[in-house]
Amino acid sequence: QVQLQQSGPGLVKPSQTLSLTCAISGDSVSSNSAAWNWIRQSPSRGLEWLGRTYYRSKWYNSYEASVRSRININPDTSKNQFSLQLHSVTPEDTAVYYCARTNDGYVDYWGQGTLVTVSS
Amino acid sequence: QSVLTQPPSASGTPGQRVTISCSGGRSNIGSDYVHWYQQLPGTAPKLLIYRNNQRPSGVPDRFSGSKSGTSASLAISGLRSEDEADYYCTAWDNGLSGWVFGGGTKLTVL
Numbered sequence: 001q002v003q004l005q006q007s008g009p010g011l012v013k014p015s016q017t018l019s020l021t022c023a024i025s026g027d028s029v030s031s032n033s034a035a036w037n038w039i040r041q042s043p044s045r046g047l048e049w050l051g052r053t054y055y056r057s058k059w060y061n062s063y064e065a066s067v068r069s070r071i072n073i074n075p076d077t078s079k080n081q082f083s084l085q086l087h088s089v090t091p092e093d094t095a096v097y098y099c100a101r102t103n104d105g106y107v108d109y110w111g112q113g114t115l116v117t118v119s120s
Numbered sequence: 121q122s123v124l125t126q127p128p129s130a131s132g133t134p135g136q137r138v139t140i141s142c143s144g145g146r147s148n149i150g151s152d153y154v155h156w157y158q159q160l161p162g163t164a165p166k167l168l169i170y171r172n173n174q175r176p177s178g179v180p181d182r183f184s185g186s187k188s189g190t191s192a193s194l195a196i197s198g199l200r201s202e203d204e205a206d207y208y209c210t211a212w213d214n215g216l217s218g219w220v221f222g223g224g225t226k227l228t229v230l
Contacts, residue, residue, distance in 0.1 A: 046122050047208060049219035064218050098164055106155045110164035
């Protein structure tokens, strides 16, 4: 059974960096079949895929176009986890953030979600 | 505005059959699988249907999915009060190279 446990602050100031971590149990961040995603949800934007990292003999990342200039998703193989950094946040980045696994072509496991509020 | 289009709400009485539609385009539903999620208040989405019409273990056979062209549907038969939730469709978009979602349908059991 795969479990994803999220951690990180729930309040970030405007212009600063939002940082979240997703610890994986029951699978490996270096899996050759899975991808590790960040997805957010807000009342105004609904569910929005932000990006992913995955390993296929080497590491790959892909990001959603609207956040590509200010996002990083990185694996940490020593801790079997992956992280999200979203830079230069504004109140529009306020949302519940989820980490999630895709395997066999669909998202099958989700983290518990973290409400991140961008406010001074 | 979401890439995939769902009705914002649906309703039915216990025992009834309801369907929720999801409309997309050639770059997403038209060229890849559709998956459905159920989200209860305050919880993460839960996989309900994958690859158009497959149920994960533990999902009752009251839930079924179908796809035709650039549209898909989720059907719930024998409606129960515990089915009251938000339902989302998703597909990989080959043009955007990312996952796209519907705006969600809030199902009310009257």
